[in-house]
Amino acid sequence: MLLNRKETILRIRNAEMNDVAALSELMGELGYPTTEKQMGTRLMNIQQDSNYHTFVAVENQEIVGMIGFFRGVSYEVDASYIRIIALVVKASHQKNGVGASLVNHVQDWAQLHGIMKIAVNTGNRRTGSHVFYKKMGFDGTGTGYYKSLL
Numbered sequence: 001m002l003l004n005r006k007e008t009i010l011r012i013r014n015a016e017m018n019d020v021a022a023l024s025e026l027m028g029e030l031g032y033p034t035t036e037k038q039m040g041t042r043l044m045n046i047q048q049d050s051n052y053h054t055f056v057a058v059e060n061q062e063i064v065g066m067i068g069f070f071r072g073v074s075y076e077v078d079a080s081y082i083r084i085i086a087l088v089v090k091a092s093h094q095k096n097g098v099g100a101s102l103v104n105h106v107q108d109w110a111q112l113h114g115i116m117k118i119a120v121n122t123g124n125r126r127t128g129s130h131v132f133y134k135k136m137g138f139d140g141t142g143t144g145y146y147k148s149l150l
Helices: 017-029 036-047 098-112 127-135
Strands: 002-005 008-014 052-059 062-073 080-089 118-120
Touching: 008 098, 017 036, 017 052, 017 062, 017 080, 036 052, 052 098, 062 098, 080 098, 098 118
Parallel strands: 080 118
Antiparallel strands: 002 008, 008 052, 052 062, 062 080
């Protein structure tokens, strides 16, 4: 997907193993410090599961954002859904439409595959994300709970 944005072209494509350095940086910006080795292992495992997908946003040969999601099957209805697991845009490129472009790309992918529902969780502390997702048409419908088994 190509998008013209303020004299630059934003391209969205599937993530590749040679994107690991940029992805590890983005995970750090998201608040999850990640080495290239860790990201390489994660991406390799993710790419081996056909229900998981990762797209990157590229502007002027630089990866400026990423979105990762999986396709799930519902228990409560006869349908599949998409759950966005990670969405991050470089701080220097935020508020320029990169995040919206990534979410729109996933929406297009979902519709192409007959999926009509997208879910996302975002932490309570990420108030900027809450505003973003509401602007993108998402409804805040619940509260998530997590328990670490460490």
